[in-house]
Amino acid sequence: MVPSNSKLALERLLAQHFPAVDTAGFHFEAVNGSGRGCWHVRVGDRQLLARPQTTEAAQLGVFRQREYRILRQLSARQLAPKPVVYRDDWLIVEWATGATASAQDFSGVLENGSLAQLLSQLHRQPCCGFRLNLPMRFIHHWQNMDPRRRSPALLRWHHHF
Secondary structure, three states: OOOOOOHHHHHHHHHHHOOOOOHHHEEEEEOOOOOOOOEEEEEOOEEEEEEEOOHHHHHOOOOHHHHHHHHHHHHOOOOOOOEEEEEOOEEEEEOOOOOOOOHHHHHHHHHHOHHHHHHHHHHOOOOOOOOOOHHHHHHHHHHHOOHHHOOHHHHHHHHHO
């Protein structure tokens, strides 16, 4: 697994994938809220998101190679950003420009039904071949969460699984 801060490994991968661009042409900006070690990369006029496969992500059941395959299927239907490459434990996808939704924005998409329509379209897609082992994920989260966050309702779900 790539260390979550391995910017040098990412630079080498980008230089291999974009040989016509001098490495000085890459501009990196750390991305908050998208997982540890993620980078917003500018390569000429292209913008990319680079996401490493970390040990922490794997423990949570997040596998970038699987994500690459799923994104490839969904991007063909304009439901996800287009993946560019998965190699050397790095997933690189096209950057999806957006804005943080305010409470009012979120209420608007709930009221006008556009969020429900998008979710419905997403859930009508063919299965991607990867099963979600929800009981195993819940057990892992339960064991690793701060005990002060455990509530009677969560305990009931834990026993449910």
